[in-house]
Amino acid sequence: EVQLVESGGGLVPPGGSLRLSCAASGFTFSAYSMNWVRQAPGMGLEWVSYISSGSRTIWYADSVKGRFTVSRGNSKNSLYLQMNSLRAEDTAVYYCARVIVSEGPFYYYHMDVWGKGTTVTVSS
Amino acid sequence: EIVLTQSPGTLSLSPGERATLSCRASQSVSSTYLAWYQQKPDQAPRLLIYGASSRATGIPDRFSGSGSGTDFTLTISRLEPEDFAVYYCQQYGSSPPYSFGQGTKLEIK
Numbered sequence: 001e002v003q004l005v006e007s008g009g010g011l012v013p014p015g016g017s018l019r020l021s022c023a024a025s026g027f028t029f030s031a032y033s034m035n036w037v038r039q040a041p042g043m044g045l046e047w048v049s050y051i052s053s054g055s056r057t058i059w060y061a062d063s064v065k066g067r068f069t070v071s072r073g074n075s076k077n078s079l080y081l082q083m084n085s086l087r088a089e090d091t092a093v094y095y096c097a098r099v100i101v102s103e104g105p106f107y108y109y110h111m112d113v114w115g116k117g118t119t120v121t122v123s124s
Numbered sequence: 125e126i127v128l129t130q131s132p133g134t135l136s137l138s139p140g141e142r143a144t145l146s147c148r149a150s151q152s153v154s155s156t157y158l159a160w161y162q163q164k165p166d167q168a169p170r171l172l173i174y175g176a177s178s179r180a181t182g183i184p185d186r187f188s189g190s191g192s193g194t195d196f197t198l199t200i201s202r203l204e205p206e207d208f209a210v211y212y213c214q215q216y217g218s219s220p221p222y223s224f225g226q227g228t229k230l231e232i233k
Binding site: 095117 | 168
């Protein structure tokens with residue numbers, strides 16, 4: 001079964017740090033790009049970060065640039081998000097999602113598999 | 125930055141009715157870069173439609189997507205009780221690479 005399982009969320013004070021992990025199983029993790037997407041309480045979806053299969057291409061949303069770092073360990077089938085200088089507005093459920101970059105001759109970049117999410121709360 | 129605006133914000137319909145959800149982009153979006161997701165309370169989003177009109181694996185054929193350029197539509201032909209949820213459109217582009225619409229809540233009338 002194709003599965004993504006996030007972990008590492010919790011309560012952290014403003015200015016603190018947290019490292020999220022996403023464990024992948026049931027597919028060849030090293031062949032896929034991955035995204036982090038978050039959802040603040042009662043709000044919509046917000047894309048956070050993208051990392052290509054070989055880590056050559058990395059993108060961040062402006063709201064987290066300079067504070068968050070995405071990485072992956074293909075030998076461990078794992079995706080990571082290091083979050084520093086956390087703010088109250090970073091409070092959200094954080095999802096990892098598998099990206100389909102292309103199929104045949106077409107490019108898509110949609111997300112076909114999502115984890116259940118891990119909750120990050122930034123509060124004193 | 126491409127902004128996606130979904131309408132209506134809330135749609136109240138009964139099971140068996142047809143639902144039409146709109147997603148309008150502030151600039152033209154390549155059709156292959158437009159996707160729709162369904163999210164139920166306390167669940168992760170689920171991919172419904174990619175490439176504007178292709179159904180994802182396991183998605184019933186009552187779900188269909190259409191559109192091009194700046195106007196895209198998700199249609200649910202006959203609503204089932206399990207279809208009441210929040211729906212998001214998403215585009216891939218540049219600066220930032222990804223954006224989502226604000227969502228349409230489909231509720232039971």
